[in-house]
Amino acid sequence: MNLLVPLPVVLPLLASGVLLVARRHVLLQRLLSLAVLGAVTVDAAVLLVAADRGGPLAVQTAGWAAPLSVTLVADRLSALLLLVSSLVVLIVLLYAIGQGVSGTSEAEPTVFHPIYLTLAAGVGLAFLSGDLFNLFVGFEVMLASSYVLLTLSPTRERVRAGMTYTVTSITSSILFLTAIGLCYAAAGTVNLAHLAARMDGLPAGIREALGALLLVVFGVKAAVVPLHFWLPDSYPVALSKITAVFAALLTKVAVYGLIRTQTLLFPREDVSALLLVLAMATLLVGILGALAQEDINRALSFTLVAHIGYMLFGLALFSLAGLAGAILYLVHHILVQAALFLASGLLQRHRGTTSLRSLGGLADDAPRVALLFFAPAMSISGIPPLAGFVAKLGLLQAGLAAGSILAYAAAATAVATSLLTLVVMARIWVTAFWGAPPQADRQAGEQAGGQAGRGPAARVGSTRAVRFGFSLMDGTAMALLIVGLAVAALAGPLSAVSARAADGLLDRTPYRQAVLQEVRS
């Protein structure tokens, strides 16, 4: 069983090496990536079941004993998030392959598959890592791949955005490294379980400082509000499938890091006022930013920032219900955000743009895209009976149960943000899907010779391969939608798992025992 724990990291890395060598074999690239990511998804599901039944699984690699070795831990939280994220990575890979088969403008460049696999490996390592330094390495593997993915087929826009994105990320990485050095200087270990035991013995001031430093580090990476400026500028310029993966995973991995370090290293009994204020600021600033956007991808990116606030809100409560809500929200949000960006990618395929000024009438022209956008949009706005409603309800109940004035205020902000999200989504829906297609678009279509309003999709001939590619893209977006809907249908078992995962975060002994027992034996 323990052999299964390192697989989500090892398999994609090995395959990535193979694919870098075999860059010219398109079929091999697609098949191997699919096989590896499929295997990782199955592995994550097995890990989740095992961790849920038998407690955290810990593996000490390279034959060293616990505090010294590279520790990999799969507890309920990391296995659950690993499962959801590898599912999204797999589905977006299928979408990318569909795009490649159809040969539309955004075809796969040759390095796409190897880099995509290292991104998956980095995400896996970050989720499974049992020590702070390895968490850093996981983040770096993931982010370094993301720098390359963001600037694939570099246009003027992408280079500009890539520069901002890269410099912001590496600055926070340097801060992360600094935090690791200071933790080691203060406690003499970087193993999370070991560190948790030793943190209690440190002076309160040092603990607070380390906690604040790690909060800033993960705050930048998760786009928590005073540190969010880089996200809406960089994400929308990438290829749509890459934006979907970024939006679904990168910030969520940072939220996971925040939850893991804050609960394991800096546990507290009461509500954290600082985190609550940050959560409220994130919710409000993010959603107000989204309201002001004229481009669908930018609006979605701002919504992404806003909804990080929900997870912060759950974490800030430091209660079982709050953490369970945050975990359920993480799961829901990974799926729904990816689905929204894929729908926006499909929309771009039909019209060649995502600007609200030049969109309209899509509900008639492309009813399938309309459906694929509508369902996740309603879910993220928290309309019952979709998954977003279940997740938000859990968070709100936890907030009201906390009983402090600040928590009430945060709950009120969360409700307001939910309504404003609905406004943002309705605005996109009304302009892009209802309403007449703008004149400019029609004229351009007529000039291109009888392809009125159809954009790049119609211009490529409709050979069998193209049709297959398109239906694969539609199909994967549909699959993601179904998985997203399944979250609502499975809300009972899922919130039970989230609650057990949250319990594992608050009661830190099983985690510590799983990691450190190998020292004794």
Add this chain to the structure above:
Amino acid sequence: MTLSNVTLAVVVGGVYAVGAYLLLQRSLMRIVFGFVLLGHGANLLLLVAGGPAGRSPLLGEAAPAEMADPLPQAMALTAVVITFGVTTFLLALSYRSWLIHRRDEVQDDVEDRRIARREEHPGEEEVR
């Protein structure tokens, strides 16, 4: 704390300060140098975190009590490799930026420019 540690701590602080200053400049080259310096500072910090210097940590060469702590050295080594890789990528990206823009500078924020234009020419925004 030994004297060498204080010296190193001051050096780490100085390197961080210079690195942060360079990172805030507009020229892309200076930003890259700033990142390189910050990386060096972080690696030095890891070494300082390992405690006082000692003999090389090889079994049979010295008694375990005299050895330097090998763990921060291993971490610094990993961090060096990571910063090295990211620096190359940054250099490639700034070269590409220079090829496209012919200017070694951070570009203005798109949104900022739009808002600034709205301030200068109120009412023209809709026409654009």
